[in-house]
Amino acid sequence: MKDNSNKTLLFDLDGTLVDSFPGIRTSFLHTLQEMNWEIPTEERINRVPGPPMEWTLQDLGMSPAQAQEGLKIYLKHYGEVGWDMSSDFPGMRDLLLRLQDEGFRLCTATSKGEFFAEQVLKKFNMFELFEFMGAAQEDGPRRTKPAVIKHVLDSVGLTDPANILMIGDRSHDIEGSAEFGIDCVAVTWGYGEASEWEKARYTATSVAELEGIIHEWV
Structure with a gap:
């Protein structure tokens, strides 16, 4: 050999x-709902996996500070629900x-x-x-x-x-x-x-x- x-x-x-993706999608949408942020198109949601979540949130128009807040919400929910999906x-x-x-x-x-x-x-x-x-x-x-x-x-x-x-x-x-x-x-x-x-x-x-x-x- x-x-x-x-x-x-x-x-x-x-x-x-x-x-x-199912868990990432669920926790991502939870984050946006918690922050009263507009939900993007399904096409955009499909591209969420991959880059750091704070990059994605800033790409949606959040400030760096808002993105960090969103990251904390996302990680908490992902740790409780998303990762196991x-x-x-x-x-x-x-x-x-x-x-x-x-x-x-x-x-x-x-x-x-x-x-x-x-x-x-x-x-x-x-x-x-x-x-x-x-x-x-x-x-x-x-x-x-x-x-x-x-x-x-x-x-x-x-x-x-x-x-x-x-x-x-x-x-x-x-x-x-x-x-x-x-x-x-x-x-x-x-x-x-x-x-x-x-x-x-x-x-x-x-x-x-x-x-x-x-x-x-x-």
């Missing part, structure tokens, strides 16, 4: 490993098991907060499959995808971008990894759009296709 021990795969969480994408845990058996180093690089990321990964028995869980801070400066990726690189000691591959579904995954010279596979079963995926080095429309791309990348 080929030695893959020097190859590291960075996995996004929401929209890549799990479908967390997620489901795993079929075949992804089995793929992680195969990749682990093949010697790949597996890490997450998610904009989801550390506490919720761990809860969701444990819910679907994925937590133990990752060497390192890279996630955002619920209450701290590490909020953006580049900041999370840097945290992973520094924590695990990764220096050669040629030996690292990012797997995600949104432009934040693609652009964030590109800042470090890391190629990205865009998966189409998540929350992104074709205009986002076209910026990625690779695009996968199924778990089987993703597995093939990883093997070709090596």
